[in-house]
Amino acid sequence: MSLLKHTSTIAGFTVISRIFGFVRDILLARVLGAGLAGDAYQLAFTLPNTFRRLFAEGAFSVAFVPMYSRKLAGEDGEADAARFADDVLSVFIWILLGFSALAMIVMPIIVYGLASEYQSVPGKFELSVLLSRVTFPYLFFISLVAMLTGLLNARSRFAPGAIAPILFNIVLIGGIVGGYYWRGNSGDDRFVVYALSAAVSLSGLVQFIYLWWAVRRAGLKLHVRRPKMTPEVKQLGMVILPATFGAGIYQISQFVDTFFATSLPQGSLTLLKMADRLNQMPLGIVGIALGTAILPMLSRHIQNGHADRAHWLQSEAFETATLLTLPAAAALAICAPAFVTAFFVGGKFTIADGQIMAQITMALVAGLPAYVIVKILNPGFFARSDTRTPVYTALASLIFNIALNLYVVSRYGIVGLAGATAASATFNCLLLYIVLHRRGWFHFSAQLGSRIFRQLIATAFMSALLWWMMGWMMPYFSDDILTRIAALTILVGGGLFTYFAIGYSVGAVDRDRINRLLRRNRLTETANQQEN
Incomplete structure (x- = not known):
């Protein structure tokens, strides 16, 4: 029940964040479209955002949270954990400052390595370098946010870390709106990306201030002292280095994809990133929520020698992941033209842009279940302090991804690149x-295998319905706003009802768990009524 509770808490706030993020992307698509300024901004945001996922929320979190959790469970408890956190912060903050300063100095080299083709378009390379320098301070602040979030997660306080991305999206929406009015009638998109890039760094500061307040509110006090490489800090560093690669195959693949995308026609990078945002909706809600909730709990079970509980926890997470991602992947693949047309097409975002984005989305979501399941399987290694194995599997998957890209990009363009990303993620998951x-x-139990098979049956029925509905509803998605909303409501509502109705009837959903939850909710309501 605690896994479901913690996952629900994270997922609930993540849903709100993704809604704001969706609004942000719709505004960005319509205000900028897929052109020079849009590509430059996407590259500039990719750099700190990928490093954030790779180091801060990836390697650092999977290394720090288990070590901090073990400190809390040790003999000295709070005192030992507090000393460890202070030591890490005192070293971490200077590493971040040094890395950020160095990256900003050598930014032209970094941008050239990722997007040398931008030099063939007048002004595009220079704009990309400038915007990358403006956005990069975001990495410093958000890395500290990741540490503060880890402190709270280890104490099963998941809400503040899940709320922080909401603040991020609100600030970026403000940046887009401010840039739009700053541009005015000039038609110069640089005003928009200037404001938006500044908003990226500002959002990092806002999130840091909020998380610092949340940590203090939880009764924790952090101190920045003279940096000292204690044995525990050295051990953390030794775990982070391989974990950076092992936990970040998806993020490393982002750099690979960015490199190949910048060699394609202008607008390709923007369309890829926009399609990935749709893919990130269920990935963020399900994958991040489960991965965040499972790591500290798994670490405690393994630390206490409860191997059976650890296995049960991962099985529960696996079943929950497939229950939600299998229908999400199928629905996104089938309904991508509807979603893109209804939400993104308009303003500077053309119908042709929408058609390409829909095709990219279809290719990306083929790997959606794998993206999420990797976030469940990786903690099984990190909770046991095994960071080498994910390195080997990640390396094999990365080589596989590059080899696929070399073959498909020249033949199938940006859609082939997206398909290669999905295939490499699936390969990594299998390994x-x-x-x-x-x-x-x-390992797969017979019960887990049976449950997933029944989920596939429900997904097949839902897919058949959506395919039929898309055949006659497509014209409505480009009509007036009220018609679009009504058509999407019918489409999404029909798919959800069909999946869960069929799923419940064939046993794809754990009926006993649902009945227990309903019974518990009824008891809670009764108790509340009696108190009133």
């Missing part, structure tokens, strides 16, 4: 499971 299974740390 991780094979190793976990062979070591006896996690």
Whole structure:
């Protein structure tokens, strides 16, 4: 029940964040479209955002949270954990400052390495360098946010870390609106991306202030002292280095994809990033929520020698992930033209842009279940302080991804690139499971396999309905705003009802768990009524 509770808390706030993020992307598409300024901004945002996912929320979190959790569970408890956190912060903050300063100095080299083709378009390379320098301070602030979030997550306080991205999206929406009015009738999109890039760094500061307040409110006090490489800090560093690669195959692939996308026609990078935002909706809500909730709980079970509970926890997470991502992937693949047309097409975002974005989305979501399941399988290694194995699987998947890109990009363009990303994520997922299974740390039970098979049955019925509905509803998605809303409501509502109705009837959903939740809710309501 605690996994469901914590996952629901994170997922609930993440849904709100994704809604704001969706509004942000719709505004961005219509205000900028897929052109020179849009590509320059997407590249500038990709740099700090990918480093954030790779180091701060990826390697650092999976290394720091288990170590901090073990400190809390040790003999000295709070005192030992507080010393460890202070030591890490005192070293971490200077590393971040140094790395950020160095990156901003050598930014022209970094941009050239990722997008040398931008030099062939007058002004595009220079604009990309400038915007990248403006956005990069975001990495400093958001890395500190990741540490503060880790402190709270280890204490099962998941809400503040899930609320922070909401603040991020609100600030960026403000940047887009401010840039739009600053541009006025000039038609110069640089005003928009200047304001938006500044908003990126400002959002990092806003999130840091909020998380610092949340940590203090939780009764924790952090101190920045003279940096000192204690044995524990050195151990954390030794875990972070391989974990950076092992936990970040998706983020590393983003750099690879960016490199290939910048060699394609102008607007390709913008369309890829926009399509990935749609893909990130269920990935963020389900994958991040489950991955964040499972790591500290899994670490405690393993630390206490409860191997059976650890296996049960991962099985529960796996079942929940497939329950939600299988229908999400199928629905996004089938309904991508509807979503893109209804939400994004308009302003500077043309119908042709929408058609390409829909095709990219279809290719990306083929790997959606794998993206999420990797976030469940990786903690099985990190909670046992095994960071080497994910490195090996990530390296194999990255090589596989590059080889695929070399073959498909020249033949199928940006859509082929998206398909290669999905295939490499699936390959990485399979490798991780094979190793976990062979070591006896996690394996498919007959019950789990049966449940997933029934989920596939429900997904098939839902897909058939959506395919039929898309055949006659497509014209309505480009009509007036009220018609679009009504058509999308019918489409989404029909798909959800069909999936869960069929899923419940065939046993894809755990009926006993639902009945227990309903019974618990009824008891809670009764108790509240009696108190009143």
